[in-house]
Amino acid sequence: MQTKVAIIGGSGLYDIEGLQNPKWVDVDSPWGAPSDAILTGELGGVDVAFLPRHGRGHMHSPSTVPYRANIDALKRLGCTDVISVSACGSFREDMAPGDFVIVSDFIDRTFAREKSFFGTGCVAHVSVAHPVCARLGDAVELAARAAGVTIHRGGTYLAMEGPQFSSLAESKLYREVWGCDVIGMTNMPEAKLAREAELCYASVAMITDYDSWHPDHGSVDISDINSTLGANSKAAKSMVVDIAARLGQTHEACPRGCDRALDFAIMTAPEARDPALLAKLDAVAGRVL
Numbered sequence: 116m117q118t119k120v121a122i123i124g125g126s127g128l129y130d131i132e133g134l135q136n137p138k139w140v141d142v143d144s145p146w147g148a149p150s151d152a153i154l155t156g157e158l159g160g161v162d163v164a165f166l167p168r169h170g171r172g173h174m175h176s177p178s179t180v181p182y183r184a185n186i187d188a189l190k191r192l193g194c195t196d197v198i199s200v201s202a203c204g205s206f207r208e209d210m211a212p213g214d215f216v217i218v219s220d221f222i223d224r225t226f227a228r229e230k231s232f233f234g235t236g237c238v239a240h241v242s243v244a245h246p247v248c249a250r251l252g253d254a255v256e257l258a259a260r261a262a263g264v265t266i267h268r269g270g271t272y273l274a275m276e277g278p279q280f281s282s283l284a285e286s287k288l289y290r291e292v293w294g295c296d297v298i299g300m301t302n303m304p305e306a307k308l309a310r311e312a313e314l315c316y317a318s319v320a321m322i323t324d325y326d327s328w329h330p331d332h333g334s335v336d337i338s339d340i341n342s343t344l345g346a347n348s349k350a351a352k353s354m355v356v357d358i359a360a361r362l363g364q365t366h367e368a369c370p371r372g373c374d375r376a377l378d379f380a381i382m383t384a385p386e387a388r389d390p391a392l393l394a395k396l397d398a399v400a401g402r403v404l
């Protein structure tokens with residue numbers, strides 16, 4: 116299969132540079148309108164699709180990002196891999212603002228979002244025991260080292276609902292009791308939906324602040340976040356471009372099975388399935404339906 120790398124750009128990353136044959140395309144999805152048009156093109160001979168998660172102009176809040184439409188639209192375009200780029204707060208002294216983290220796991224504390232493509236009329240249960248793809252993580256790590264950024268391999272990302280930042284008590288709970296490393300508002304349900312759509316998914320998060328737990332840094336300040344994002348956006352862009360080029364033109368079967376996640380997932384008997392839902396699942400689950 117031919118590789119097509121999707122890049123979902125988070126806060127501060129609303130476009131990418133260096134694409135050959137760049138074109139913004141509108142993609143229709145039965146799950147609603149995606150966050151924005153999708154920028155398609157090639158990087159080093161590899162097909163790429165870039166989607167700004169909050170839209171150009173940052174219209175969508177973390178709770179209202181159309182996560183299902185975004186993942187469906189990327190799948191519909193033929194994407195094989197998703198690189199998520201995000202801003203995040205840090206729970207660790209040694210993970211400092213300006214550093215990047217390749218996320219290895221998540222705790223999902225979001226509660227006001229649609230989290231599955233499946234439901235009444237077609238029930239499915241996929242595993243997210245290992246929610247990120249190590250093969251993609253390797254490419255991110257190599258690209259980050261080449262870009263000269265400080266990169267941490269592995270870290271648990273607490274996905275909160277937001278849009279307000281955490282209270283001090285929450286920040287301490289996530290850090291001291293739950294052992295989380297970073298915090299953000301968007302990687303869930305995005306990672307779960309990518310797994311349902313059989314897309315390899317990796318998340319690279321740029322640390323912008325110490326959340327509210329750090330005695331020397333006080334509470335989260337959005338202007339500090341914006342200056343950290345601005346100061347590091349060039350590195351983030353060059354890293355992202357390099358990741359795509361490193362993945363190569365051929366997408367081999369995923370050693371972790373991300374691309375076969377639905378093999379045994381669907382529970383609903385064929386005769387009990389809802390044709391209307393099946394029609395909406397054409398891109399996400401057409402392989403097994």
Ligand SMILES: CSC[C@H]1O[C@H](OP(=O)(O)O)[C@H](O)[C@@H]1O
Pocket residue numbers: 124125126127168169176177200201202203277299300301302340
């Ligand atoms: C701009 S600070 C809060 C905002 O930034 C992060 O977004 P993203 O993950 O898309 O980079 C965070 O999750 C919040 O949505």
Ligand SMILES: Nc1ncnc2[nH]cnc12
Pocket residue numbers: 202203204205275280281298299300323324325326327335340
């Ligand atoms: N401290 C924080 N909490 C949640 N999301 C964030 N995005 C950037 N910093 C964050």
